[in-house]
Structure formats: C-alpha cells, structure tokens
Amino acid sequence: MDFLLERMTRQGLTRRGTDTVAQVAVAAAGLQAQDAAAARLGVRARTSSPDEAAVVEAIDAERSVARPWLMRATVHLVAASDARWLVALFGPMIERRFTGVRWRQLGIDQALVDKAIPLTREILAGRQLTRHQLAAELAERGIRPADDPQAATHLLLALSCRGVTCRARDSGRESTFALLEEWVPAAPAPADPMAELARRYFRAFGPATAADFTTWSGLPSGAAIRAVRDELTEVEFDGRRGWTLGAVEPVPALRLLPMFDNYLIGYRDRTGMLDPARYGQVYVGGIIKATVVRDGRVIGSWRLDRSGRSATIRITPFERFTRSDKQQLDREHADLERFLGRPVTLAVEDGRG
Known part of the structure; x- marks a missing residue:
C-alpha cells in the first residue's frame, strides 16, 4: 500500500x-x-551517523535532547530546544488525566504538589537525583504521598x-532527575504551540486522520487541525479521509524498528x-514489540539479546522472507x-505458523 510506504518515508526510515x-x-x-535502549535504537533506524555512545552523549553531556x-503522558526524546514549550503544552492535559482517581489513590493532591515545588527546587539545585533519592529527601521535609x-x-x-523537573542522565538502569530550568536551556517557543505540534505530526506521520492525531498526542484534534488547515493537503487513503503536510518521494526499505517505535504508535487504525491475526504478537499488554517492517508493513518481530561484549538479533518472520528481504536484513x-x-549475530527463527 503506497500510503504505508509514504508514512515510513516521512518517519525518516527509508533514506537514512x-x-x-x-x-x-x-x-x-x-x-x-520510556525504554531508554529502545529510544536509542529508534534514532539508529532514522540516521546513519551517530552510534549508541553518541546518542548517550547527546542526552547526558551535550544535552541537545531531553x-x-x-504525548499520551509517556516519555519522549525531543530536541532540547523544544522541551520547554512541549511541557507547557502537554502538562495541563496530563494533570487533568491523573488528578482524579489515580492521584487521589496515591495521596497526591494540589496542596501536596504546591508544597513540593519549592522544596524540590531547593533539593535539586545543581544536582541530579533518582526518583527514590528525591522522594526520600522530600519525605524528610514532610512530603509523604501514599505508601505505594x-x-x-x-x-x-x-x-x-x-x-519543575525533567529526566537528566541515566544512572545504570535508573534515570536521574534535574530542574528543567537548569538541565534544558531556554529557547524561543513557537507563536502557536498547538499549530506547531500539528505541523510536525502531519509532516512526520501523514497521511493521517484527525483520530490518528488524537491517538498519538492524547489531545483533541479539532483546534490543532484548524490552526494549520490551510497548510495541509487533504488526501483519500485506505477508504479514509486525512491530511499530509509537504511532499515526499516514497522509497522502498526494510528496517528493524525497536520496541515502542513511533511508526507502530502514531495511528488509531x-x-x-x-495483519490482524498477528496483532497479539506485536501489541502485548502495554508492550509494543520490536518489529521488522518492509515498505510500511510489519513482516516479523525481533529482539536484541546483549551478552558481554557481543549481541544477537533474533528475528521471528511472519511470512517467508524474499531474497531482497534477506539482503536488506x-x-x-x-x-x-x-x-x-x-559483534552481532543474526538468527532467523521459524515463526510463520
């Protein structure tokens, strides 16, 4: 389907x-x-330049990304220059989502948060702490949510x-947290953040529908699409009406996409x-498995097993791989x-049954 190849191209997954x-x-x-290693592999799938150490360097030392x-109250890797305006845009949505039952269950209310803000600024000034270290120091100052x-x-x-806070460098398998104003440099915000978000979505994910935008972002689509409607191109695809922004030249490609990749998350349909029969092999509870994607279609799953100084790619095909597939793999x-x-070993297992 041509629209799938266009989406894959727009995501930067064909011409790295x-x-x-x-x-x-x-x-x-x-x-x-939310999975740090998967995010690094997501960068790899879209560019041929940095290696894994360089991605870590960009996060921990250069701070060019945060x-x-x-989106959807999940952790995202974004340019540091975008971090502050995106937090300001999504923060209220996330608060509305959790202020009800969940935060009440955890003993987190408006008064507790208001009290925690100045104390957190004091504790984290010039420092980075893990969530448990920060929680312990806040508890010493009287900030004690539920024992959960x-x-x-x-x-x-x-x-x-x-x-107030943002993720900083990783400490082993744990993230540390810093003050946003210290970790991420100030940068100009777009005049209309919602419009800029819509531009980026339809440029990177089109063709896509209004429902797709809401599924990806967690925000209502009406105001976002109206803000950029004159910039969008309306298209019909797969029996649906949607939009794109800008033109691309679709390019065939096969990629190994990591867990939770954008391409598998950015659409409602x-x-x-x-293949619907394979849905449960990719979307498993809250996990989205790593996938083999050819020309926009998922044709297998894979996992990366690291051991010491080597690793193994274990691929489970959903259909027979062609000679071209094997060459691209x-x-x-x-x-x-x-x-x-x-060194990495490649192992293709039989999963077509």
Missing part, C-alpha cells in the same frame, strides 16, 4: 542521512523513550507537568500495517554492529 540526534527527534515529532513526559511503589514516579510526573545487521560497536 547523517542527521544529529536532535534533528532526528524534530523530524520524527519526538521518539517514544526526555520529558509528553508508584507514588514517587507519579509525584515526579506532577512536578514535570508544572515544568493499524490494520493496513499489520544483512545491511540492517551490519548497521546494528556499527551502532552498538560490538
């Missing part, structure tokens, strides 16, 4: 150039990043919604890209070795 990590994040309208809670394993995370989410294999900086 030499974009920086920040440029990739802007072009893709942010990369899903990882706040944004999720309380520390949700308190940080509430602080992030207010533009996913039947064109994935060899190129993806080689690029993963480049990106990871270690």
Whole structure:
C-alpha cells in the first residue's frame, strides 16, 4: 500500500542521512523513550551517523535532547530546544488525566504538589537525583504521598507537568532527575504551540486522520487541525479521509524498528500495517514489540539479546522472507554492529505458523 510506504518515508526510515540526534527527534515529532535502549535504537533506524555512545552523549553531556513526559503522558526524546514549550503544552492535559482517581489513590493532591515545588527546587539545585533519592529527601521535609511503589514516579510526573523537573542522565538502569530550568536551556517557543505540534505530526506521520492525531498526542484534534488547515493537503487513503503536510518521494526499505517505535504508535487504525491475526504478537499488554517492517508493513518481530561484549538479533518472520528481504536484513545487521560497536549475530527463527 503506497500510503504505508509514504508514512515510513516521512518517519525518516527509508533514506537514512547523517542527521544529529536532535534533528532526528524534530523530524520524527519526538521518539517514544520510556525504554531508554529502545529510544536509542529508534534514532539508529532514522540516521546513519551517530552510534549508541553518541546518542548517550547527546542526552547526558551535550544535552541537545531531553526526555520529558509528553504525548499520551509517556516519555519522549525531543530536541532540547523544544522541551520547554512541549511541557507547557502537554502538562495541563496530563494533570487533568491523573488528578482524579489515580492521584487521589496515591495521596497526591494540589496542596501536596504546591508544597513540593519549592522544596524540590531547593533539593535539586545543581544536582541530579533518582526518583527514590528525591522522594526520600522530600519525605524528610514532610512530603509523604501514599505508601505505594508508584507514588514517587507519579509525584515526579506532577512536578514535570508544572515544568519543575525533567529526566537528566541515566544512572545504570535508573534515570536521574534535574530542574528543567537548569538541565534544558531556554529557547524561543513557537507563536502557536498547538499549530506547531500539528505541523510536525502531519509532516512526520501523514497521511493521517484527525483520530490518528488524537491517538498519538492524547489531545483533541479539532483546534490543532484548524490552526494549520490551510497548510495541509487533504488526501483519500485506505477508504479514509486525512491530511499530509509537504511532499515526499516514497522509497522502498526494510528496517528493524525497536520496541515502542513511533511508526507502530502514531495511528488509531493499524490494520493496513499489520495483519490482524498477528496483532497479539506485536501489541502485548502495554508492550509494543520490536518489529521488522518492509515498505510500511510489519513482516516479523525481533529482539536484541546483549551478552558481554557481543549481541544477537533474533528475528521471528511472519511470512517467508524474499531474497531482497534477506539482503536488506544483512545491511540492517551490519548497521546494528556499527551502532552498538560490538559483534552481532543474526538468527532467523521459524515463526510463520
């Protein structure tokens, strides 16, 4: 289906150039990043230049990209220059989503958050702490939400919604948190943030519908589309009406996409890209598995097993791979070795039954 190939092209997944990590994040309208390793692999799928160490450097040292809670109240990798205005745009939506039952269950109310804000600024000034370290220091100062394993995370989410904190560098398997104003430099915000968000979505995900925009962002589509309606091109695809922004030249390609990749998240209707019979093998509970995507269609799943200084790619096909597929998989294999900086073995398993 041509519209699937166009989407894949718009996501930067066909002609990988030499974009920086920040440029990739802007072009893709942010990369899903609740899994840090998957986010790094999402950068790899869209550019041939940085390796994994360079992506970590961009996050930890250069600070050219940041990882706040944004679309659908999930963590995204975005350009640092976009972080503040995106937090301001999505923060109120996230607060509305959780202020009701969930935050009440966790003992997080308006008074607690208001009290925690100045104390957090005092505690984190010039420092980066893990969520549990920050929670412990806040508890010493009287900020004690419910005794629940999720309380520390949700308190940080509430602080992030207010533009107080953001993820900083990783400490092993844990993220640390810093003050947003210290970690992310100030940058000009767009005149109309909602309009800019809509531009980026339809440029990166088109052709897409209003429902697709809402599914991806968690925001109502009406005002967003009206703000840029004169810039959009209306198109008919797969029996639906939608929009694109700008023109692209679709290019055939096969890519190994990581868990939670944008391409698998950005649309409400996913039947064109994935055989409905295979849906449960890709969307498993709250997990979206890593996939093999050819010309916009999911033709398999895969996982990356790291062991010491080597790794193994284990691919489960959903259909028979052609000779061309195998050649492109060899190129993806080689690029993963480049990106990871270690020997990688490729193993194709029989999963077509």
